[in-house]
Amino acid sequence: MKNLLITIFTLSFLNGFGQLITKMPEIDDQTSYETDITKVEIRGGYTIVSFSYQVSQRKSNSYQFQFPFPNQNQQGSNYTISFNPKSYLNGNGKRFKYIKCTGIPELPEEKQVFPGEKYRFTVYFEKLDAGIETFNLIEGKNRPEERHQYWNFYGVHINNPLTPPPAVTKKSEEPEKEEEILVTIKGKLIDAKTNKPIAGKVLYRFDYDIQKADSVKTSATGEYSFKIKPEAYTFVASAKGYENAQESMDLSKIGKSQQFSQNIYLNPVEKVVKKPEPVKEETPKPEPKVEVAKEETKESSPVKIEENKFRLDKVFFEIGESKLLPDSYEQLDGLLKMLKEDPKMTIVVEGHTDNVGDPTQNKRLSLERAYNVREYLISKGIAGFRIQFKGYGDTKPIADNNTEEGRKMNRRVEFVIL
Template identity: 35%
Template structure:
């Protein structure tokens, strides 16, 4: 056998093995994940399966673990004990990012239970394997979605943006997951016989799982750089958290529920936003980027949800949540001092508007004092219509000018 023939033979063997064993990605890059103590070590794509090799490490030592949303406890287990339980939800899916209709089911799992929980102790390492339906060729990024936490004492293992080798095959198109049956050749006229009467059976109803996702990035409002953040939300009475070291977040949500999200980051003034998927025209996936203002001397921060009775300075109850957040921030940062500033539009008497804005700023100060903030840390000042944000040419512009802000004067 010549050298060229031997080389050709070896290449043929390698190509044969690649076709047999599929594409392998060792330690695939992951954009974001919900728990850092679980790793995806390897992804192998065969003709039949997407095989994901995973590793769980129980690193907590006695007395060090604090009760938090990322801790799965056995019933009756006390905080500080050295064991927890793990399992893989049988409803775990792989999704094509941004397309919840392209999903791949969990077929089986090895070395981890799917219908119960396995106890693990501090220092334990559990290597396990999950077999999913085969990713369609060409999908080289996927989301591993176990689901939403069922309580505040557990977490689910969700990985977003998992990058693997899965190129589209040359000279062929991606095969759809559902392949229609080939049409049978039509019989000739001579072969046509009267159809026999058969009892029609109703087609089985396929119930699709309901699933939606909200994703986005938390930014510094000044530098536009991504910042680590904590997203807190309430689902079915449980307060849940998602911590992101990069600022990117993706959270599975129930499309029939209404959510109130709170975004916090160290050194920044947090914010809230609401989401009611059922009332939105968007289906399946929602994008919400967040811009937080840094806590620095001279920074002006708007209080968007402050409301007063018309032409008065009496705070409405809808303002309390925003002011409570401001009071909490001042308690967490005891050296911060602020100046609350009231502003109005240019409709009406100038002097009366100036007085009204001053009284509204004082109302905010009084509220904060009643929440336990030292009066010496708060200054109140009204500017009337002297510092407009817009031209006051329309109601929308005037509404923008009627506002309450605070300026950080000391930190």
């Protein structure tokens, strides 16, 4: 038996623009009543399904992506959501593939949600054939042993006739436009020694298309600002009398317009003072050569855990801090050697923490640790666009956080060869 509110079955037609809209469609059955389909649109080459999600105050452990924590007094939410890119629509015995989603991350990425708040997101599928007026939306197969529950909807009723009604053209009607997502990057160019702002220029280029680039001059106070689409970029900053510096940012997963601050620090070019040539004196007889053994640079190779994934198990930080400890350099030099031996190799450095403390602070700490690993490699001559960095906080444990040994294993840095 279903236990859901009576839905209003509303049909709207905007056929002048080749689209059909069904608001609040009637649904025969569904696996979660915290998630509602608010609208189904058939337009262009897509079937577009709009959702509304709200965490229940009486949520149990079987709901989608709930992570129970042992410390129930900690602040923050225990619940996250995401959408399975392997989902599909099924109508008249035919499958229609998933295309993309907005407002919600794809698995394995996750979005933290809070009880009482409402979240809206949209999922795009292949366009349903005309005449299919009932379909199933299958996100995945639910199993008792899984820690999450997929959202499946059975018998979604929409208006999609085999022969659409004649188009009605109104001058005032315009097709709905999707909101364009733009990311604003603001910051300053700063002298790395004096911490004072400096005037210069900032150029950005697309990591996936180096031919596409643009630049902007800073103000007299060193401030710059870009408004760009969410992609992966490398920023190159330059100023007279300073060495160039670069920063890489992967913004491709951004789902809504946001603003970020990114200061770029430039090192002054050291002036070379020519010393006067010494007065030539009589060359003394050479002393017998004594060979001194050179101290070899210590290297420790990263630990391979998957085909293209490695763990830096000898990279160390103070607890709660992001600064690299000197004992880390030995293994980082092993990674440095890999990057120098293969100039085409690009990687993403991933930071992880245990679950002690605030989850938001843990994610920030893991991001800063991954960033500092990247900065060390750049200081040794590796181009910044070859190294991305991410921080996952405590969301991807590999051991039990209830033991000290498990928490120690979860505090780690890994990298993936892209």
